[in-house]
Amino acid sequence: MKAKTISILTAIIMVISMVTILPVMTVSAETYGDYEYTVIEDGTVEITKYNGSATTLDIPSEIDGKAVTQIGKYSFASNNTVKNISFPDSLENILEYAFETCPLKQIDFGNGLEYISVYAFSGCKLIESLTFPESLEVIGWSAFEDCYGLKSVTFGNKLKNIGWYAFAKCTGLTTVTFPDSVTVIGDGAFASCSNLSSIYVSENLISINEWAFSSCHKLKDIYYTGTKAQWNSISVGRSNQPISNAAVHYNYDPNHVHNFIGEITTPATCTNDGIMTYTCTCEESYTETIPKTGHNYQVTVVPATYDHAGYTQHACSNCGDCYKDNDKEMLVVPTVTDFKVVATSAQAVKLTCKKVAGATGYVFYREVSGKWTRVGVTKTNSYYEGKLKSGTTYRYAVKAYRTENGKNYYSAKFPSLWTSTNPAKVNFTLKSGSQKVAIKWTKVRGASGYIVYMKTSANGKWLKIKTTNDTSLIKSELIKGKTYWFTVKAYRTGGGKTYNGAFTAKSIKVN
Numbered sequence: 001m002k003a004k005t006i007s008i009l010t011a012i013i014m015v016i017s018m019v020t021i022l023p024v025m026t027v028s029a030e031t032y033g034d035y036e037y038t039v040i041e042d043g044t045v046e047i048t049k050y051n052g053s054a055t056t057l058d059i060p061s062e063i064d065g066k067a068v069t070q071i072g073k074y075s076f077a078s079n080n081t082v083k084n085i086s087f088p089d090s091l092e093n094i095l096e097y098a099f100e101t102c103p104l105k106q107i108d109f110g111n112g113l114e115y116i117s118v119y120a121f122s123g124c125k126l127i128e129s130l131t132f133p134e135s136l137e138v139i140g141w142s143a144f145e146d147c148y149g150l151k152s153v154t155f156g157n158k159l160k161n162i163g164w165y166a167f168a169k170c171t172g173l174t175t176v177t178f179p180d181s182v183t184v185i186g187d188g189a190f191a192s193c194s195n196l197s198s199i200y201v202s203e204n205l206i207s208i209n210e211w212a213f214s215s216c217h218k219l220k221d222i223y224y225t226g227t228k229a230q231w232n233s234i235s236v237g238r239s240n241q242p243i244s245n246a247a248v249h250y251n252y253d254p255n256h257v258h259n260f261i262g263e264i265t266t267p268a269t270c271t272n273d274g275i276m277t278y279t280c281t282c283e284e285s286y287t288e289t290i291p292k293t294g295h296n297y298q299v300t301v302v303p304a305t306y307d308h309a310g311y312t313q314h315a316c317s318n319c320g321d322c323y324k325d326n327d328k329e330m331l332v333v334p335t336v337t338d339f340k341v342v343a344t345s346a347q348a349v350k351l352t353c354k355k356v357a358g359a360t361g362y363v364f365y366r367e368v369s370g371k372w373t374r375v376g377v378t379k380t381n382s383y384y385e386g387k388l389k390s391g392t393t394y395r396y397a398v399k400a401y402r403t404e405n406g407k408n409y410y411s412a413k414f415p416s417l418w419t420s421t422n423p424a425k426v427n428f429t430l431k432s433g434s435q436k437v438a439i440k441w442t443k444v445r446g447a448s449g450y451i452v453y454m455k456t457s458a459n460g461k462w463l464k465i466k467t468t469n470d471t472s473l474i475k476s477e478l479i480k481g482k483t484y485w486f487t488v489k490a491y492r493t494g495g496g497k498t499y500n501g502a503f504t505a506k507s508i509k510v511n
């Protein structure tokens with residue numbers, strides 16, 4: 001039951017009259033419970049004040065048998081308790097400043113509301129959602145300005161006029177769908193709705209008034225039911241740069257049901273996320289991230305050998321990325337130690353060294369004319385070389401080696417030593433004189449000197465007679481008729497060592 005219908009024009013006139021002229025229609029103030037009211041000209045009730053402290057409030061549809069059709073100017077403006085309010089279907093008008101800055105959270109507008117006047121709900125910052133009835137035709141100036149908490153708004157299909165700054169600074173709004181009935185979006189109606197990103201408008205729209213979407217910097221999509229030509233014929237007032245910057249999706253069909261088909265537009269790799277793009281036939285699309293796969297490393301252990309170092313290789317089977325770790329040094333045959341001479345003779349030397357772990361054998365070298373020449377290969381750690389010259393200095397070196405897969409690997413470094421063969425056995429002659437014996441001998445190669453010995457019985461003890469560089473000696477003061485044994489031994493010194501030649505005894509009976 002509507003006692004009154006209001007056209008846009010009359011509504012605007014009414015707003016102006018109420019702003020500029022103090023109440024003129026008041027007949028008499030009555031009370032009904034917590035309400036104060038008046039009966040207005042058409043015989044219906046306007047609630048003029050609420051004195052209660054309810055948090056949830058159902059506005060009655062009738063008072064004293066008369067329909068409640070108006071909520072009066074400032075009627076709840078001083079109330080700070082009502083959070084949830086329901087209006088009866090009989091309510092047609094909510095007048096200016098009626099709920100300004102009230103802590104309202106939920107509003108049921110009923111099904112008969114036609115007109116919301118200026119500043120009616122401005123500053124109601126706790127409201128999160130508004131659903132206006134189909135009957136609503138006018139939303140007045142600044143009616144919901146500064147409703148910061150407002151996140152969603154649903155308009156009815158009779159709404160024609162959205163007043164100046166009606167939803168300005170509703171920073172919680174992200175999308176707004178305007179019904180087909182809206183032809184004008186008022187000056188500054190959504191100004192500074194800084195999170196508004198999309199709007200849906202019909203081809204019936206004639207004018208976006210100046211400042212309507214000023215400072216809506218996030219506005220990027222406009223879904224428009226009309227054609228591009230129709231869109232271009234809309235009057236757009238100044239300071240609506242966000243409208244010019246947004247993408248307009250023409251021929252938008254509000255009944256269209258998206259059917260998104262995904263396509264990999266950027267494949268994910270081991271290290272970078274990919275992109276799956278979902279596109280509808282309407283060309284709307286969105287993307288999803290395909291998480292990067294991460295490397296799939298295959299591990300190969302390459303052991304160290306005598307040819308190359310060892311390591312563990314990690315190679316990604318997806319992208320080929322590769323790295324190495326767990327380095328192992330190349331295997332080497334150790335350097336020989338304790339290389340020394342064991343024995344020498346006039347024609348031979350015997351060499352030895354400490355056993356090298358893992359060695360297959362040893363290679364012995366002799367310096368010949370300033371060059372190392374391989375002279376022997378042994379499986380054991382000793383080497384005998386014969387057929388040498390007596391009383392001669394030789395230089396030897398040794399390397400260990402190891403045979404792996406038919407290939408020999410040698411110590412990188414090698415020790416060397418100097419040695420000598422012994423002097424040769426001395427050839428000497430004995431000749432007896434009176435109570436004396438003359439000993440003569442020939443020089444022996446490499447001898448540093450000679451030692452002459454004597455003994456008086458075959459099994460007696462050798463007595464050193466003399467050490468000399470000469471090649472002869474006369475032993476006197478011997479006893480006539482007695483037999484004596486003599487020998488001459490060559491010796492050679494070098495490198496702090498003495499090399500002694502072999503010797504044989506000869507006997508003679510003294511005259």
Ligand SMILES: [Zn+2]
Pocket residue numbers: 256257258259280281282283284
């Ligand atoms: Zn679609």
Ligand SMILES: [Zn+2]
Pocket residue numbers: 270271294295296316317318319320321
């Ligand atoms: Zn990879």
